[in-house]
Amino acid sequence: MNATLSELHSRKSVRAFTAETVSPDQKRALFEAALQAPTAGNMTLYTILDITDPALKTRLSETCDHQPFIATAPVVLVFCADYKRWYDVFCRYNDTVRKPSAGDLLLAQADTLIAAQNTVVAAESMGLGSCYIGDITENYELHKELLGLPDYVVPTAMLVIGHPTDQQKSRPKPPRFAVEDVVHTNAYDPTKNMAQMLKKRQELDESAFADWIVKFCKRKWNSDFSIEMSRSCKAIINDFCKKE
Amino acid sequence: MNATLSELHSRKSVRAFTAETVSPDQKRALFEAALQAPTAGNMTLYTILDITDPALKTRLSETCDHQPFIATAPVVLVFCADYKRWYDVFCRYNDTVRKPSAGDLLLAQADTLIAAQNTVVAAESMGLGSCYIGDITENYELHKELLGLPDYVVPTAMLVIGHPTDQQKSRPKPPRFAVEDVVHTNAYDPTKNMAQMLKKRQELDESAFADWIVKFCKRKWNSDFSIEMSRSCKAIINDFCKKE
Numbered sequence: 070m071n072a073t074l075s076e077l078h079s080r081k082s083v084r085a086f087t088a089e090t091v092s093p094d095q096k097r098a099l100f101e102a103a104l105q106a107p108t109a110g111n112m113t114l115y116t117i118l119d120i121t122d123p124a125l126k127t128r129l130s131e132t133c134d135h136q137p138f139i140a141t142a143p144v145v146l147v148f149c150a151d152y153k154r155w156y157d158v159f160c161r162y163n164d165t166v167r168k169p170s171a172g173d174l175l176l177a178q179a180d181t182l183i184a185a186q187n188t189v190v191a192a193e194s195m196g197l198g199s200c201y202i203g204d205i206t207e208n209y210e211l212h213k214e215l216l217g218l219p220d221y222v223v224p225t226a227m228l229v230i231g232h233p234t235d236q237q238k239s240r241p242k243p244p245r246f247a248v249e250d251v252v253h254t255n256a257y258d259p260t261k262n263m264a265q266m267l268k269k270r271q272e273l274d275e276s277a278f279a280d281w282i283v284k285f286c287k288r289k290w291n292s293d294f295s296i297e298m299s300r301s302c303k304a305i306i307n308d309f310c311k312k313e
Numbered sequence: 314m315n316a317t318l319s320e321l322h323s324r325k326s327v328r329a330f331t332a333e334t335v336s337p338d339q340k341r342a343l344f345e346a347a348l349q350a351p352t353a354g355n356m357t358l359y360t361i362l363d364i365t366d367p368a369l370k371t372r373l374s375e376t377c378d379h380q381p382f383i384a385t386a387p388v389v390l391v392f393c394a395d396y397k398r399w400y401d402v403f404c405r406y407n408d409t410v411r412k413p414s415a416g417d418l419l420l421a422q423a424d425t426l427i428a429a430q431n432t433v434v435a436a437e438s439m440g441l442g443s444c445y446i447g448d449i450t451e452n453y454e455l456h457k458e459l460l461g462l463p464d465y466v467v468p469t470a471m472l473v474i475g476h477p478t479d480q481q482k483s484r485p486k487p488p489r490f491a492v493e494d495v496v497h498t499n500a501y502d503p504t505k506n507m508a509q510m511l512k513k514r515q516e517l518d519e520s521a522f523a524d525w526i527v528k529f530c531k532r533k534w535n536s537d538f539s540i541e542m543s544r545s546c547k548a549i550i551n552d553f554c555k556k557e
Contacts, residue, residue, distance in 0.1 A: 073316070073435070116501060119497070159534055171543060172450065172547070179469070182423050182427055183426055185427070186426070190321065191318055194315050195315065195318075248348060252363055253360055257362065257462050263398040263401060286407045289354050290399070290411065302416040303415040310547075
């Protein structure tokens with residue numbers, strides 16, 4: 070395994086950081102790596118918000134499902150899908166321009182997430198820990214206001230980055246599914262057995278698994294944050310496509 | 314700049330491959346790297362379809378905006394956002410399970426794209442070239458049938474991978490925007506001037522730029538593929554959220 074592959078394998082989410090700051094040069098290297106990511110038609114369909122205001126970090130730690138470690142993370146980045154830049158310039162130089170739609174939103178979000186993951190890989194290579202905060206897609210109306218987002222700019226990914234504590238460095242990475250379970254050949258294979266996959270991954274027998282999956286469903290699917298994410302993402306899509 | 318950062322910087326899209334095959338061990342390394350990517354709640358909300366059937370590759374080269382190089386690419390992967398696995402197992406073990414929604418779709422698509430980008434980074438580290446095919450989100454109904462996708466499994470990203478030709482290796486990477494243009498501090502900065510950003514990046518004066526942006530808009534926004542992507546992505550969202 071080459072050094073880059075080793076880094077991809079060893080990278081795990083880090084939610085506790087030392088007091089050491091991330092230097093301006095390090096931040097710059099993260100942003101440069103993000104910008105070098107593949108991007109549809111070289112359009113760079115995103116804007117990265119570098120959240121440096123402590124009060125705003127604290128506010129986001131509350132609005133993103135109440136996760137206090139966001140408030141004290143050395144680097145907090147909000148990756149926004151951004152078609153505003155292009156749509157405005159298209160309108161300025163062309164008489165007929167179709168309205169932004171679901172396809173543009175999903176394409177811009179793809180660009181955004183690809184750039185965010187380059188940032189994560191870059192951070193790992195520099196000895197920095199990172200964690201995605203999916204909850205940035207909740208509370209759309211509030212985040213739009215807090216971050217001053219115009220139309221066609223929507224929160225898509227959030228990263229917190231810093232130097233990992235020793236405890237975080239030694240924390241084991243959660244086991245993943247097997248390649249055979251997730252990679253299918255040519256067509257979708259409906260015979261894969263998810264209960265089996267999970268029992269194997271979590272090392273649980275049937276009785277323990279039944280208990281585990283009920284709790285997991287409650288925590289990740291039937292939960293308040295998940296219901297809010299559903300509502301908010303619908304609002305994001307409707308707002309983006311409102312003129313269509 | 315460390316070696317990983319250098320790879321992120323040098324990586325560019327490769328659309329022409331030598332006849333050399335990608336070995337089973339190399340493919341396995343790509344899949345292992347994908348699976349090690351960050352994933353919300355360790356849920357691995359995607360399935361990777363490894364397209365090995367030459368007839369299916371040819372069909373996809375037609376349905377993905379007629380790009381013949383897809384048909385002859387050594388590795389063709391379709392990354393599908395997949396909440397079916399989890400939703401089915403939730404329903405089997407729980408009496409009350411909310412219906413899949415826009416939030417679940419966007420979260421699963423984020424997982425999918427993050428894993429796809431790990432694959433791209435892994436490929437680059439192994440000397441393999443890669444290219445995203447955004448057009449896999451077009452023709453949803455047809456792709457659903459061709460790939461045998463059940464409900465709650467939707468095409469999100471496609472990658473072609475292989476050994477780059479010498480011509481592709483020496484092709485210059487298109488210039489990106491400057492960090493200062495794409496990274497804003499705390500709130501969205503509406504004063505950034507996109508026409509200026511583009512003129513600088515493309516090294517164009519006002520007159521040449523006006524011509525460039527009109528052509529670009531025609532090719533990337535008012536174009537047939539883009540109109541189809543708009544239609545198809547709306548169908549993806551509606552299909553995923555139909556029981557909500």
